[in-house]
Amino acid sequence: MNVLARLQAAFRSALDGLVDSPSTYLEMIRPSQDPKFGDYQANLAMPLKSVLGGNPRDIAAKIVERLDVSALCDPPEIAGPGFINLRLRDEVIVEMLRTALRDERLGIAPVAEPKTVIVDFSSPNVAKPMHVGHIRSTVIGDSLSRILRFLGHRVITDNHLGDWGTQFGMIIYGFKHLRDESAYAAAPVAELGRLYRQVRAIMDYRAAVRELPKAEAEAKQLAAAAATAAALAAAAQGPEAKKAAGDAKRAARRSEEAAEQLASLREKIAKTEASPAASALAAQHADIERAVLDETAALHAGDAENRRLWEEFLPYCREDIQRIYERLAIRFDEELGESFYHPWLGETVDDLTKRGLVRDSDGAACVFLDGFDSPMIVRKRDGAYLYATTDLATIRYRVSTWNPDLCLYVVDHRQSEHFAKLFAAAKVWGFEKLELRHVSFGTVMGDDGRPFKTRSGDTVGLEGLLDEAVTRARAVVDENLKKNADLEFDETERQRIAETVGIGALKYADLSQNRSSDYVFSYDKMLALKGNTAPYLLYPYARVNGIFARGEVDAEALRRGDRAMAFVAPEERRLALLLLQFENVLLDVTVDWLPNLLAAYLYEVTTAFSQFYERCSVLDAPDETSRTTRLALCDLLRRTVRTGLDLLGIGVVERM
């Protein structure tokens, strides 16, 4: 049992008979932020004032009187308005350290009541290359799955692939009209990618031409509005002036955005028209939008030819994304894409209808839900189904197959309304016992504060992103080795370190951020050697390995041994306390599904280690007890870091 749980148990008996539901108060016991307030503090006397009456210091005194923590702590102290400060006895810390040291799982017991959890994440569209937008869902979902599994839950990870949408209509259309037979025979994946981009380019061009007049008119109108607003602002006096200036600024910005939008449209058009071949292509395929939709509809309707092509293309498309997953070390238990649910969409709507949940509105089948202005449309006027329908069918399938307690959807925040409706609909459909959670996250931004794009305005491919991270990591490795003459790394090892550090840095940059906020992408920041970065966390791990190697320490014997241990420096004690909080941190992560809490913890623990390392010589410790204690801290540190990083989906390097 971890420290906190033991303290809580002691307080639970102290509160017995005093309050009805002690749980809320037990959560008010937490690590102190300042050592002078002890190791842990209980903040429950103040809020108990409204329950028990009297003044909080007296309440605290009463609780302390009933409290028996003598096996764990020095006598508790009451401070300030009624804080109860607890200082753990060194022998207790040492004993718990020993328990963790001996245990494969660092003393962390599996949860008493395991749940079945489905984690739905990544879910790229297989017809197009993965891009930067997929990184967050993939990395956050993978980490949450690993943490849940480590804690002892039954976890099913599912990649709900987009393998049935319009993008396949595009590829099929491209294949029928634009394919290069020999290129397809030689390298099908590349050729399909080219076809997708080709069709996309034609469609984009045609859309740009169509939208141009409207965009021109809008830009013109907004420019005029901005000019008017600027004039008004210049003329305004007194209290009106500030407001007018604000209006002018906003109008100017809107005008600027419209101008950019217009410029981007013109650029697309110019790009196509600059090439006679591209222009001719665009002219030849004047009806491309409708034709693509027709190909998609034919696929869905069971057209034999399109179905055959789809089956032929699918493995190639999956191959492309599989390569990325392998590099990221991401695996799924299931990859049931949209196509898997296609056969059941009709009966899903029928079942909803049978239960009286569906109403016709303008020819569309709609589920109207309390608290929402607009309904959830489950079948379009033209008879086609939507992702809402697929998502409902998916819930039903998952319940009948795995009977989960909880289902997490790791999907970006823009879809929060969709999920709010989906969850509400699932509830009225009869799945009220199943807990559904949208684990949402923000956008990856460029350093200009806008969604991360290449200089030419395209989305950034994920593969290129990985390559760049590794290349830059390699530069850091080489740079560092120049400074350390006594370290020798051959080419293979350098490259392997670069791969681990680069990919790890990319993942860590994402996971160390609170998922709900947008985050600014920066190679320089993620690969920085100091601060909350992957390289900083990996370093202590390698350092400890260095100590064990140089001292020829037998780690197994250390773990099993029973030599005396004791603290002489505050850095040792602080590091030990932090190491013992690992379990609580993992449990905290699963309260609001925040992997950044684990990242922050690992940063804190490695920072504490760096301070310890600076201050306390391990191999040349003053005596045997100190040496054993310090080696134990080192070993626990490296295993905690390795486990913690593994739970974030990040690998370690033995030396760097």
Add this chain to the structure above:
RNA sequence: GUCCCGGUAGCUCAGCCGGAUAGAGCAGCUGACUUCUAAUCAGCAGGUCACAGGUUCGAAUCCUGUCCGGGAUGCCA
């Protein structure tokens, strides 16, 4: 229009289910490598936690309003 999310140091961000003097990193300044890897450490400086009210013994954290930014908003996913 309605709904959702955000506004914390020059920059990037933690902290937000109320707790003791608001924390990191970067950038700036000062120190520390004959010592287990300096991919490090120690220190200085830097903040009306957007604004105004409210609840509370106590508010960056909860409530209300205002301003600013982003997003969503019936037949795409």
